[in-house]
Amino acid sequence: MSTPPSPSPARWFRALRRTRLGEPCLKTYPLECVDLLRRARVAFQAGRTLKENFRLAQLEAVVRMLEEHECDFVDALGRDLHKPRFETVMSELLLVKNEALYAFSNLKKWMQPQHVERNLSTTLDECLVVNEPLGVVLIAGTWSSPVQMCLVPLVGAIAAGNCAIINPSECTSHTSELLHRLIPLYLDNECFHVILAGASDLPEVVELKFDHVFFTGNREEGNRIAQAAARTLTPVTLILGGKNPCYVDCQCDIATTAQRLAWARFHNAGQSLVAPDYILCHADVKARLVQALKCCLMQFYGPDPRESRSFGRMVNLEIFNRTRDMLWRSGKVAMGGQVIEAEKYIAPTILTDVAESDPIMQQDVFGPVLPVLTVNNEDEAIAFINKQEKPLCVYAYSNNSKVISRLMSETSSGSFCSNDSILQSLMVALPFGGVGASGTGSYHGRYSFDTFSHRKSCLLRGTRFECVTYLRYPPYEDRNLSLMTWASTLSQKSQGWCQIL
C-alpha cells in the first residue's frame, strides 16, 4: 500500500487535537479511499453483487457477525458511550438483525420486476419496472447509534445489489474500529469496505464520486455533504437531526406519558436523533408532568443515576461541554443538573422556566436534558412548532383524538407519533426520514431497498403490428391524428390510457 501523503497543517492540527482528547488516531486517508472505491467499482462492474444468492449470503453474514460478536459490540459501545448492554442489544444489534432478516425473507419479491397496467396500444407489449442497483454507494453514520446507523442502510444497499463503502463515526472510535476489523471477516472483501475518515474529511471523500451518498448526522455536516454532492452531481439521502417537539395536552394519562417520555429522552443518555427534544406542556398539567417525570427518573435510574448501570455517558468532551453549557445557561433545574467532567457524566435533567431565546432552544439537545416549556393550548403549540424548521419527528400526547389530529395535520415533520415516542422509527413497514431541514429521502425495510435502487421503466415491443404504428408517422395527416385522438378519448373513458401508439 502506498504511504499516505504527509498531512497538511490543518490535518496535522486535527490529529494533534484528537490525541489531546485521548482518542485513537487510526484513520483512512483519501488516497486509500480512492483505491478502495476503485476496487469496489471493479467488483460491481464484474457483476458480483447482482445474483440473489450473493445478496442473501451477505445479509446472512451480517446477522452472523452480530450474533457471534455480541459481546464485542456490547463492550465497544460500553467504552464509547457507556451504553448499557440492554440498550446495545435492543436498539443496535436486534434492530439491524431484524432489518437483515426482513430483507432476507422479502428479497426475492423485491427483486421481481413490477408489471404495470397496459393500455390499448401496448396490450401486446410488456411494460415493467425493473429494480437496478446504483453501483457503489457511500454510507456515513453518526455516533449516537453507531452500529445501527451504518448497518441498517448497508442492509438496504446489499439487498439492492450495490457495493458499499461504510464510514462509521470517528467519535465512537472503539465501535468503528470493531466494524473495521469485523466486516472484512464476514462480507465480501472486494465489494464492501470500512473507512475511518473524520467528519471534516467526508466532503472530500464524497467528491471521489459515488453513485449515492447516504448520510446521517447533524445539519451543518449535512450541509457540507450536500454541497460536496452537488459539485459531483451525486444523489444523496440525508437524515439530519433537529429539535423534535413534543406536545403534552391537558387531557392525557400523565403517568404513562411521563414514563414513555422519560424512556425516550434519557435512553442512551439523550443522544438520539429521534428523542423528543423539548416539551410544550399545557399549563394545566405542567406541575403534574414534572412531578411524574421526577418519579420516573427515580424509578429508572435510582437516587444517584451515576451509579446506575442503565444510564449512559456523553460520547466525548466536546459534546459534554456543549450540553453542559446549554444546561447551565437555560431555565431552571427542576431535577438533576449534576455534571462530572472526568466521566463525561451529565445527570438526567429536567429544566423548567425555559424561554424561547435560551441557548437550549437554539440548537439540538444531544444529551440527557429535557426542557419543558409551557403553552396554554394546542394552538400555541402548533404555532410554536411551525415557527421552527421541520424536524425529524413531531410527538403529541393526548386522550383527545381531535387534538392529536390537529397536531398531525397542521405541522410537518419526517414522521409523527401520538402517545409514544421513537417507536414509529423502529417499524420496518414505515419509511424513516426527514423533510425540509431534517433531510431528504427515507429508509428502513423496503424503503432502504428502494433508496439504493434505480427503477428502470421498460417497454418491450415487437416489430409486428406496423399496421397500427404507422398512424404516427409522417407525412402527417389530420385523419390519422383524429383517429389517434379518438382512441385516446375512448381509453380515457375506460380508464386505460393511450397516448401515442
Added chain:
Amino acid sequence: METQSQVVDRLRSAFHSGITIPEQFRRTQLTKLMSMIKDNEEQILNALHKDLAKPKFEAILSEVDIVINDLHYAIANFRSWMQPEYVSKNLATKLDDCFIRREPLGVVLIIGAWNYPLQLLILPMVGAIAAGNCVVIKPSEVSAATDSLIAELIPKYLSQDCYAVVRGGAEETKALLQNRFDHIFYTGSQTVARSILQAASVHLTPVTLELGGKCPCFIYGRVNIAAAAHRLVWAKFFNAGQSCVAPDYVLCSPATKDVLVPALREALEDFYGKEPETCPDLSRIVSPRHWMRLMELLKRSSGKIVVGGESNQEDKYIAPTVVVDVFEDDALMKEEIFGPILPIITVDSLEKGIDFINRQEKPLALYVFSDESSVINTVLERTSSGGFCSNDGIVHMTLPGLPFGGVGASGWGSYHGRWSFEAFSHRRACMMRGWALERINSLRYPPYRDDKLSWLRWTTSAKSSCSLM
C-alpha cells in the same frame, strides 16, 4: 412590479394558510389547467410553431395530448393517491394505527426546457398541484413565444395566490434560486444542473433532475430492418432530433450497417419526401446558436455523411443526416447531439457493444432493436439507463404507469402519472398509539434486567416487523 422574492413570499403565505390542501381546491385548479390548454390550443400550436417550426401533428401528440391525458389521469386518481396508506402491524402495535400520509412539500419550483416547452413544464406542474403545493414555474426563455404565452395564460386560469410564472434568462434564474424552495424540479443540461444543485444545497432543498445523455440504439441479431428503420427514423427525427430521449447514436455490426443505411434512406424519403427542406412535417432547430453548435459538430466529425448533410442557416434548417465511420473519440460522440444527425458506430459483437455502452455515462434511455429476445434481455440486464425500450423509441415515456426519469449522469427522481404526485409529496410515517398494554411496554424501561431482555428478545425474534416491540 413584484420582485421574485416577493412572489415566493406571497406563495409561501398562501401555502401556510392551508388553501391548497383541500381536495376540492386541487381538483378545481387541475380542471382549470385542462381548460386552459383546451381553450387555447390554437394559440399554443402557433407559439410552438414559431419557436421550433413544430408541425401541428407533433405539437398535438407530444405537447397537448400528452398533458391532457396526464391531467385526466391525475384528476381521476389523485383522490386515492391522497389517502393514507395503512401498513402491516405487528404483535405489539396491533391496537395502534400505523400509516403513511402524503403531505405537500410547500412552495416548489419547476424549471422547463425549450424542446418541449409546454410538456416539460406542465406535466410536473400537474403532479405538484395534485400533491397540494404552491408552484413557481420558470419557462425556458429560449422558446420565447411559448414562454410569453404561458406567462399570459397561467394567471388567467389558475389561482394567482398559489401559482406564479417567473420569466428570465440565466441571470434571473440564478437570482430566483437564492430563494428557498421546498423542492426544485429541473429539466435540462448537466452543467446548469450542477449550479442549481449548489444553490439548492444551501437550503437543503431536494431536487429532481431530468437530464439528457447520449441514448444509444443497439441494433443486433435477427431484425426486421425496414420496420426498425421506420421506428428509428420516427424517434430520431421527431422534433428534429431535439428530444432528451431521442436515440442519439446507433451501434450495430458492419453487416447490419450495410442494410440499415439504405433502409434509413427509404424511411426518410417515406416520411419527409425527396426534399425534406420543403416538407412541413420536419421541425427546425430552436436557435441560431444551437444550429451553429450542430454544424460545428458535423464539421469536426471524421465520419462520412451518407444521407443528408444539407443545411440552411437563415431557416435554422439541417437535413436529416446519417454519418458512418464514426469512432468513440469522434466529435459527434463528445456531447449529446440533440439534433437531426445520426452517427452509426460499428461493433463486432454483442459483448463489445455492451462494453461500449457501459464505458459511457448512464443515459436517459436505451434502445435495442432485435427479434431475438435473448439479445434484448442481455442488453437490458447488463446495462443501466433511466428507461429502456425494445423495438421502438420514445413511446415508453408516454405511459403514465411507467416512471420517467434518469439515473447517474442522466439525473434522479422520476415523474409522470402517479410518480409526479409522489415527486412533490412527503411520505410522513404516522403511528397513533393508545395507552393500553403499558405493562408490556414497560419491559423496555430501565432499570435494565437480563430477564426483561430475554423476554423482549423472544417477542422480537420471530419475523419481526418492529424491534423494541
